[in-house]
Amino acid sequence: MAHLATEVLVIGSGAGGAVTAATLAEAGRTVTVVEEGPWIDADALEPFSLDEMVAKYRHHGLAAALGNPAVAYAEGRCVGGSTEINSGLYHRLPDDLVAEWQTRYGIDEFTPEALASYADRVEGRLSVAKVPGAPPASSAALERGATKLGWRNVEFARVFSYDDQQRGTKQTMSRTMLPRAIAAGATIVPDCRVQRLTRQGDRVTGARCRRTHPGGGVERLTISADHVIVCGGAVHSPALLQRSGIWRNIGNGLKMHPTIKIAARFPHPVDHGDVPMHRVTEFSPFIAIGGSASRKGHVAMALAETGAPYQDALAEWEHISTYYAAIRSEGSGRVVAAPGLRSPLVTYSLTDADLSRLARGLVNLGELLLAAGATELHPSVVGGRVVHRIDELGSWWDQVTRARANLMTVHLTSTVRMGENRERTGADSFGRVWGYRNLRVNDGSLIPDAPGVNPQAAIMAIATRNCDQFLADS
Ligand SMILES: Cc1cc2nc3c(=O)[nH]c(=O)nc-3n(C[C@H](O)[C@H](O)[C@H](O)COP(=O)(O)OP(=O)(O)OC[C@H]3O[C@@H](n4cnc5c(N)ncnc54)[C@H](O)[C@@H]3O)c2cc1C
Numbered sequence: 001m002a003h004l005a006t007e008v009l010v011i012g013s014g015a016g017g018a019v020t021a022a023t024l025a026e027a028g029r030t031v032t033v034v035e036e037g038p039w040i041d042a043d044a045l046e047p048f049s050l051d052e053m054v055a056k057y058r059h060h061g062l063a064a065a066l067g068n069p070a071v072a073y074a075e076g077r078c079v080g081g082s083t084e085i086n087s088g089l090y091h092r093l094p095d096d097l098v099a100e101w102q103t104r105y106g107i108d109e110f111t112p113e114a115l116a117s118y119a120d121r122v123e124g125r126l127s128v129a130k131v132p133g134a135p136p137a138s139s140a141a142l143e144r145g146a147t148k149l150g151w152r153n154v155e156f157a158r159v160f161s162y163d164d165q166q167r168g169t170k171q172t173m174s175r176t177m178l179p180r181a182i183a184a185g186a187t188i189v190p191d192c193r194v195q196r197l198t199r200q201g202d203r204v205t206g207a208r209c210r211r212t213h214p215g216g217g218v219e220r221l222t223i224s225a226d227h228v229i230v231c232g233g234a235v236h237s238p239a240l241l242q243r244s245g246i247w248r249n250i251g252n253g254l255k256m257h258p259t260i261k262i263a264a265r266f267p268h269p270v271d272h273g274d275v276p277m278h279r280v281t282e283f284s285p286f287i288a289i290g291g292s293a294s295r296k297g298h299v300a301m302a303l304a305e306t307g308a309p310y311q312d313a314l315a316e317w318e319h320i321s322t323y324y325a326a327i328r329s330e331g332s333g334r335v336v337a338a339p340g341l342r343s344p345l346v347t348y349s350l351t352d353a354d355l356s357r358l359a360r361g362l363v364n365l366g367e368l369l370l371a372a373g374a375t376e377l378h379p380s381v382v383g384g385r386v387v388h389r390i391d392e393l394g395s396w397w398d399q400v401t402r403a404r405a406n407l408m409t410v411h412l413t414s415t416v417r418m419g420e421n422r423e424r425t426g427a428d429s430f431g432r433v434w435g436y437r438n439l440r441v442n443d444g445s446l447i448p449d450a451p452g453v454n455p456q457a458a459i460m461a462i463a464t465r466n467c468d469q470f471l472a473d474s
Contacts, residue, residue: 001221001222008227009228010032011237011240012034012443016443017442019122019460021186021188024470027471034194034207035079035081036194037081048293048298055078057077066345073409073412079190083159090157091157091453092116093451094452099111106421107429114465125177127160131155132166136270136271141291142372144371153280159172191213193210193211194240195209230439235346241441242335251337251415253332255333255450257450259325262379263313263378265313269318270294270320272318283364289323289368291322291324296317302380305384306383326409329354333348335415358407362379381400381405383404384396414450416433416446424448426445444459
């Protein structure tokens with residue numbers, strides 16, 4: 001059995017883990033990052049392709065939170081975590097939520113001003129920019145439809161840098177924070193899954209891991225560490241803590257942004273290389289409208305969801321783009337590491353109000369797309385009517401039921417909520433797990449509720465803040 005010793009062990013290399021590793025390594029700490037997934041060069045695979053899904057997504061993209069209805073979800077499993085596969089959209093946490101969470105969860109030093117200063121720091125280390133020149137046609141459709149209807153819409157900035165020819169490169173963690181961490185002396189160990197943490201009283205002493213070698217061999221690795229920071233994401237951080245015997249307020253309160261989709265056919269081809277950066281905010285914070293990746297495979301899956309014949313539409317897939325309405329859900333879920341199962345069981349309960357918001361979101365989205373010039377709308381509803389005219393949209397109100405709605409999400413949070421209110425939280429205001437002196441969480445799990453906006457900006461700002469407190473404290 002191999003053994004490693006480090007001062008700080010960071011588990012997971014996504015938005016939270018990479019920021020943690022870079023910040024602590026640059027402050028002179030000895031950092032080792034272990035990542036369950038492989039290290040794949042960020043330029044090696046085409047973004048949003050099937051190859052990318054197979055190589056970088058956990059379970060090749062097939063995972064669901066069980067419930068009525070189930071909600072399919074996706075997460076990254078590679079060096080850089082979900083930042084390697086995400087759309088790069090970047091939105092600071094709204095100030096009203098910061099203030100609300102500060103009060104509800106009793107989070108110390110958590111004010112709009114403090115968070116804004118950490119967001120400034122993140123944005124100084126990554127390139128955050130709007131697309132130079134005109135947005136792609138799939139994004140312009142959102143802007144056009146919203147403008148015609150008089151609805152508010154915004155163009156989001158993204159974590160992208162642009163060259164002289166205006167070619168964009170997504171600033172994933174493997175292109176930004178992880179190289180910074182390595183330059184400052186950190187070690188990254190890919191293909192290495194932490195199975196459980198080792199503990200002694202109120203201290204964590206390290207971790208037991210299984211490392212897979214490129215040839216397929218598996219090696220056991222133990223790591224001893226002075227400090228352990230778990231950054232496995234909102235599903236796998238609580239699962240690891242539970243596998244290690246730590247359960248209090250860990251894994252409950254899962255939050256997400258469930259989304260319902262439409263595949264919209266236009267009379268002309270739409271681009272498929274990029275993901276729309278416009279967002280319709282008319283119904284914020286509870287309903288947000290945007291666009292999704294729309295490669296041929298995504299379009300085919302979206303068209304198949306109603307169960308109606310789709311060959312004719314698929315033959316013209318270049319004219320089709322997929323869009324979504326996402327809600328800030330009132331419901332919540334759980335992550336449970338069940339003995340004998342490699343992956344945790346994830347469940348989610350939508351409330352009736354959630355379902356009604358999804359129906360409203362779908363109808364609003366349909367109206368917007370027709371206003372933007374779409375001629376045929378395929379909803380992600382089993383048996384849902386394929387709509388061509390505005391007067392047909394009303395049929396969707398009754399069709400969005402628990403039995404028929406096909407939902408998915410890529411935003412998962414809140415399974416180890418932070419704050420001083422011990423009834424509601426699994427970790428203190430800076431992510432230190434209650435009951436342990438040297439064990440912290442520093443990822444999407446800490447965010448106390450669904451943020452209503454894309455979460456990576458909040459995760460990175462909070463992770464930076466927590467690192468500062470760690471450095472001052474230890
Ligand atoms: C398809 C998609 C599109 C998205 N688009 C956007 C967007 O445009 N804008 C935005 O703000 N957000 C977006 N998101 C969400 C955003 O990427 C995530 O919220 C964010 O990356 C979560 O950060 P994290 O650190 O909590 O977890 P992750 O980034 O998921 O990283 C967790 C890492 O930990 C590793 N890990 C887990 N358990 C273990 C273990 N036991 N041992 C070792 N390693 C482990 C995982 O393999 C993974 O690499 C998107 C997500 C997806 C999937």
